[in-house]
Amino acid sequence: MYQALYRTYRPETFEGLMGQEHIIRILKNQLETGTTSHAYLFSGTRGTGKTTVARILAKGLNCMGEGNRPCGTCSSCREIRDGLFLDVIEIDAASNNGVDNIRELRESVKYPPSVGRKKVYIIDEVHMLSPGAFNALLKTLEEPPEYVTFILATTELQKLPATILSRCLRLDFRRVSEKSLKEGIQRICGELGVVMEEDATGVIAAAADGSVRDCLSILDQCTAAGSGRVTRQDVLEVLGTPGEEIFIEWTDRILRHQIPEALQMLDTLLGEGKEVRQLMKDWISHYRNLMLTKFMKNPEDLINLSKENVERIREQSQRTDMAEISDAILQLSRTLQDARWSTQPRILLEVAIVTLASGMADQPPLIRPAAPPAPKASPVPKASPAPTVPKATETSSVPDTDGLWHRIFEDGEAMKSSYNLIRTCTSLQSVGETEFTVAATSEIKKQYVLDNKDGLEKLMEKHTGRFRSLRCIVGGEGEGQAGGRDTLEERKARIENAFNIHVEIE
Numbered sequence: 001m002y003q004a005l006y007r008t009y010r011p012e013t014f015e016g017l018m019g020q021e022h023i024i025r026i027l028k029n030q031l032e033t034g035t036t037s038h039a040y041l042f043s044g045t046r047g048t049g050k051t052t053v054a055r056i057l058a059k060g061l062n063c064m065g066e067g068n069r070p071c072g073t074c075s076s077c078r079e080i081r082d083g084l085f086l087d088v089i090e091i092d093a094a095s096n097n098g099v100d101n102i103r104e105l106r107e108s109v110k111y112p113p114s115v116g117r118k119k120v121y122i123i124d125e126v127h128m129l130s131p132g133a134f135n136a137l138l139k140t141l142e143e144p145p146e147y148v149t150f151i152l153a154t155t156e157l158q159k160l161p162a163t164i165l166s167r168c169l170r171l172d173f174r175r176v177s178e179k180s181l182k183e184g185i186q187r188i189c190g191e192l193g194v195v196m197e198e199d200a201t202g203v204i205a206a207a208a209d210g211s212v213r214d215c216l217s218i219l220d221q222c223t224a225a226g227s228g229r230v231t232r233q234d235v236l237e238v239l240g241t242p243g244e245e246i247f248i249e250w251t252d253r254i255l256r257h258q259i260p261e262a263l264q265m266l267d268t269l270l271g272e273g274k275e276v277r278q279l280m281k282d283w284i285s286h287y288r289n290l291m292l293t294k295f296m297k298n299p300e301d302l303i304n305l306s307k308e309n310v311e312r313i314r315e316q317s318q319r320t321d322m323a324e325i326s327d328a329i330l331q332l333s334r335t336l337q338d339a340r341w342s343t344q345p346r347i348l349l350e351v352a353i354v355t356l357a358s359g360m361a362d363q364p365p366l367i368r369p370a371a372p373p374a375p376k377a378s379p380v381p382k383a384s385p386a387p388t389v390p391k392a393t394e395t396s397s398v399p400d401t402d403g404l405w406h407r408i409f410e411d412g413e414a415m416k417s418s419y420n421l422i423r424t425c426t427s428l429q430s431v432g433e434t435e436f437t438v439a440a441t442s443e444i445k446k447q448y449v450l451d452n453k454d455g456l457e458k459l460m461e462k463h464t465g466r467f468r469s470l471r472c473i474v475g476g477e478g479e480g481q482a483g484g485r486d487t488l489e490e491r492k493a494r495i496e497n498a499f500n501i502h503v504e505i506e
């Protein structure tokens, strides 16, 4: 069976880690001077190295090598790597969250290590413990035997009782910088024997948004084709975003008032399976690039593009007015905002295109938001089991699967930018009474969906008011958002009808 890169590739020592220098420094120093703590709490974003570092620390505490510990090669290090070392105990609090589980743990704490120097308990997802279990754990954390080290890990620090926090050395795992990710990607590609073009690396690092796991997952999909060489275009295809070239051309159409051509380009992009809202976002950032290039000598530092593309953008920005740029940014942002609540985002973008290309942009917005401006989804919407907007999905039958799926991702992206990756390679097939079915375009993507099962189920529950379990199948590609293709004439009529404006096809 296929093994994802982020499963097979896990650094064995401090040396292989990306970012987290502030944590590595502290732990290395403690290991060298024999001043490690009794209890650690690793907190921070998903996929940034908490579990990985917990295992490295467990090795460091039991390593039998000389010099820098852990060595990664002695028998203790190897056994810990393989999960065979008796004195390193990993507990997944998500599935062992009861008082009994912790009581068992307390019993076992009484016995000294059987082979190693320290008995290390790694409690992952510790925020899942029940209140009773927390209490039971507290007693042990208070006065553990000197041969015991606890390493608790969580993404949700705010759910831990203060009594636990105050007994641990807290280390916060940060999102990893693009620079560190880029270096990591190049190193791994070297090991895999893959040549990755420099600007391709930049696109991956930017899309991963600080999560190493996401970074590796994207890298994995890019190298899966097996050609041994990855270009920027390959990465863009995996991410489901068209290259900058497309936006340069699209913008040119707007500047030259070529409405039919601009609409035709949209049709083509959607036909290729691109997603409307993502197109809006990418187009907005293209206009931002134009703006930055207008005012900055070296915009390369702020925009993640190849030298060639920066040159093309510079050329376009020189012949574009700042007023046109700002009109476009405002119009497209407004359209994106409206599209959040709309089941017809495509038409909204078509209207924006017509508006911009006909030079009507400075008039008041043509479209009113379809729903009241709801507060932006907060990162962890816990307390409200009731569905937020939109109202239409309150019932258990969910006719508009496309719209629902997109709303889920609008919400999801606020929590986890990598959800975008899932959206580009999936469609929602059906929503039943107890489960919903998602179609992914390939095996790898299916795995990626399943890795995010919990999060997606939570979002589905939030948006439909009922828990359903996720089922993922492979196939059913191209069912995305594109919708049917229709002729320019039909679309002209549709736009004119819907928004009471006149559209001219040249």
Ligand SMILES: Nc1ncnc2c1ncn2[C@@H]1O[C@H](COP(=O)(O)OP(=O)(O)OP(=O)(O)O)[C@@H](O)[C@H]1O
Residues within 6 Å of the ligand: 005, 006, 007, 008, 009, 010, 011, 016, 017, 018, 019, 020, 044, 045, 046, 047, 048, 049, 050, 051, 052, 053, 154, 155, 173, 176, 212, 213, 216
């Ligand atoms: N800082 C890092 N350096 C190198 N690789 C990393 C780093 N962080 C994560 N990874 C990679 O991502 C995978 C997942 O990392 P890990 O399990 O340590 O993340 P985590 O912070 O525990 O995430 P979660 O909160 O989801 O449990 C690892 O197998 C490894 O390949």
Ligand SMILES: [Mg+2]
Residues within 6 Å of the ligand: 050, 051, 052, 124, 153
């Ligand atoms: Mg983890």
Ligand SMILES: [Zn+2]
Residues within 6 Å of the ligand: 062, 063, 064, 065, 070, 071, 072, 073, 074, 075, 076, 077
């Ligand atoms: Zn060792």
